[in-house]
Amino acid sequence: MSVKLTEEMLTALPDARGHFGAFGGRFVSETLMDSLVTLEREYLRLKKDPEFQATFDKDLADYVGRPSPLYFAERLTRETGGAQIWLKREDLNHTGAHKINNTIGQALLASFLGKKRIIAETGAGQHGVATATVCARLGLECHVFMGAEDVQRQSLNVYRMKLLGAQVHAVTSGSRTLKDAMNDAMRDWVTYVDETFYIIGTVAGPHPYPLLVRDFQSVIGRETRRQALEKAGKLPDALVACVGGGSNAIGMFYPFLTDESVQLYGVEAGGLGIETGQHAAPLCAGRPGVLHGNRTYLMEDDNGQIASTHSISAGLDYPGVGPEHSWLKDIGRANYVSVTDDEALEAFRMLTLVEGIMPALETAHAVAYAVKLAATMEKDQMVVINISGRGDKDIHTVAQLDGIEL
Amino acid sequence: MSRIEGVLQTLKGQGRKALIPFITAGDPHPDVTVSLMHTMVNAGVDIIELGVPFSDPMADGPVIQLACERALKHGTSLRRVLAMVKEFRATDNATPVVLMGYLNPIEAMGYEVFADAAADAGLDGVLTVDLPPEEADDVAPLFAARGLDPIFLIAPTTTDERIRAIADHSSGYVYYVSFNGVTGAARINVEEVAKKVTHIHELTALPVGVGFGIRDAETAAAVGRVSDGVIVGSVLVDTIARNQTDIEKLKRELTDLLNPMREALDSLAS
Ligand SMILES: Cc1ncc(COP(=O)(O)O)c(C=O)c1O
Numbered sequence: 087m088s089v090k091l092t093e094e095m096l097t098a099l100p101d102a103r104g105h106f107g108a109f110g111g112r113f114v115s116e117t118l119m120d121s122l123v124t125l126e127r128e129y130l131r132l133k134k135d136p137e138f139q140a141t142f143d144k145d146l147a148d149y150v151g152r153p154s155p156l157y158f159a160e161r162l163t164r165e166t167g168g169a170q171i172w173l174k175r176e177d178l179n180h181t182g183a184h185k186i187n188n189t190i191g192q193a194l195l196a197s198f199l200g201k202k203r204i205i206a207e208t209g210a211g212q213h214g215v216a217t218a219t220v221c222a223r224l225g226l227e228c229h230v231f232m233g234a235e236d237v238q239r240q241s242l243n244v245y246r247m248k249l250l251g252a253q254v255h256a257v258t259s260g261s262r263t264l265k266d267a268m269n270d271a272m273r274d275w276v277t278y279v280d281e282t283f284y285i286i287g288t289v290a291g292p293h294p295y296p297l298l299v300r301d302f303q304s305v306i307g308r309e310t311r312r313q314a315l316e317k318a319g320k321l322p323d324a325l326v327a328c329v330g331g332g333s334n335a336i337g338m339f340y341p342f343l344t345d346e347s348v349q350l351y352g353v354e355a356g357g358l359g360i361e362t363g364q365h366a367a368p369l370c371a372g373r374p375g376v377l378h379g380n381r382t383y384l385m386e387d388d389n390g391q392i393a394s395t396h397s398i399s400a401g402l403d404y405p406g407v408g409p410e411h412s413w414l415k416d417i418g419r420a421n422y423v424s425v426t427d428d429e430a431l432e433a434f435r436m437l438t439l440v441e442g443i444m445p446a447l448e449t450a451h452a453v454a455y456a457v458k459l460a461a462t463m464e465k466d467q468m469v470v471i472n473i474s475g476r477g478d479k480d481i482h483t484v485a486q487l488d489g490i491e492l
Numbered sequence: 493m494s495r496i497e498g499v500l501q502t503l504k505g506q507g508r509k510a511l512i513p514f515i516t517a518g519d520p521h522p523d524v525t526v527s528l529m530h531t532m533v534n535a536g537v538d539i540i541e542l543g544v545p546f547s548d549p550m551a552d553g554p555v556i557q558l559a560c561e562r563a564l565k566h567g568t569s570l571r572r573v574l575a576m577v578k579e580f581r582a583t584d585n586a587t588p589v590v591l592m593g594y595l596n597p598i599e600a601m602g603y604e605v606f607a608d609a610a611a612d613a614g615l616d617g618v619l620t621v622d623l624p625p626e627e628a629d630d631v632a633p634l635f636a637a638r639g640l641d642p643i644f645l646i647a648p649t650t651t652d653e654r655i656r657a658i659a660d661h662s663s664g665y666v667y668y669v670s671f672n673g674v675t676g677a678a679r680i681n682v683e684e685v686a687k688k689v690t691h692i693h694e695l696t697a698l699p700v701g702v703g704f705g706i707r708d709a710e711t712a713a714a715v716g717r718v719s720d721g722v723i724v725g726s727v728l729v730d731t732i733a734r735n736q737t738d739i740e741k742l743k744r745e746l747t748d749l750l751n752p753m754r755e756a757l758d759s760l761a762s
Contacts, residue, residue, distance in 0.1 A: 390600025
């Protein structure tokens, strides 16, 4: 089923209870409800406040370095032999990923709400770094929750956060990855709810988070749209982005949802292969359930226990996904696919060698799929990959696979 | 009248307060849960809250997190928990049982399948931590049709408007969470609890149970002075954790914990 989306349909979503069709909502313990209601009310007010928006735009320009370039990857295109491949360079943002677009916005919200204590969860550490960065800038107390396994995998980012003045809490419960970091962040939030602002790093969580994170990240798609028209004289034929929680993907997709000619591809982590069960691809291989405050596609067993996930990339190693993606999947507007660890690694090496751009392992999933896709398309067509982040943080992981001690 | 309402009304008539223990089903092993329930009844409890283990218990502290892990390791599914309730009910037709847990296991089973199985097992109430009344439109009629009491939480942060709405959606009792935090934390401030519970009583006629932070006879009595019941969880679960292999000793320790609470609560009776 595919539905033609209109502006009216989009502005009606999420509905007053934070639902995108059957997905989303606000499934949290009562202690947090008042705080979420207040956040929703204040956000909807500030969304229309020219001063808030002007401050946000100025910070994106002068602090993040936006707009990020839309770059024509000529050599990659030639090697692929299909559609033109363009790269939206979110890796060039301050701190090296798209995550900062959102942390700038949420930290601004926190300031307007008078909250001085910030908490965040992180997987790859990019969101933790982006949060620690804005907290340093605004003089806010910062606590980052990170799965103990990810603390190992992403030690560089852990140290970066500490240098930025954040306290990093290694989470040893459950599977010791991103979902457990989010559990502990929610436990902290419930405990210090009065003084704390929780900066969620992706378009998941209870309403209004999926809405406000999407709004803050939509700058990616708005710029891409304008830049494509300027540089190529047309809209792209396809957009490709990796999907962990889905924030870089929704930020890219959202401003194109009503452009029927633009195909959307969200790339999930196929891990060792969907058939092995060792992956992190809820949209490809999960079913709807409720976790971390929203109803969405999840990886779970028959009894509703959340399944453990596997991905080479810490930032995609999450059993859920933002509810708006679940909705886009069900109405058929976006396509969700997966690539394996090995394919992502190969793409990591290829983009580095062919374009001199080293992508994050998360991003490499999008690159891997986009190259396959472009090869099947006409030479006058245009594919844009969201280069959500740079790969410096992953050099350790790749070196280890190469058997090299750094 | 539901079994929960009946028990709470009788207690009220006697000027007594409900003692409501919480344990995680399947901890330390699914085979002993039912006998632990009977042990607690013999120690004088009035209603049992049985935790349904979940892989991601976001509102729980380490003690109940670990209990969930132990229970899940032994395959304690929601179906198996309902089977425990049914087994308990076969020999105890008087003590209400409330399931307390997270929404996803119920959602995975299917609301209607769950409601049918719960009613068949002789379950009395359902408390789903991450299901606020706003999201309960689908389950509410299914529970109501089968006489299952939906029990919702009220927190220190809950506004008057929400307290009224929550009470409208609840039956049996409402559960007041005594502090902002997770289960097992030591953050209870009895004076603040007293103020809020008195206020909740002004807004609803439903009985109010208070949980989180009640660890001994003293806190039970202090809270029981203002509430209609006290819910005791982490201290019991911690006792289970320390006595996983010697079940007879575990039963003695649970009894030794609950007896003084019962006495302290009954000493309040006017
Ligand atoms: C570079 C990069 N891309 C993508 C992601 C995945 O997050 P999302 O799906 O929200 O964009 C992460 C998360 O850590 C990341 O660091």
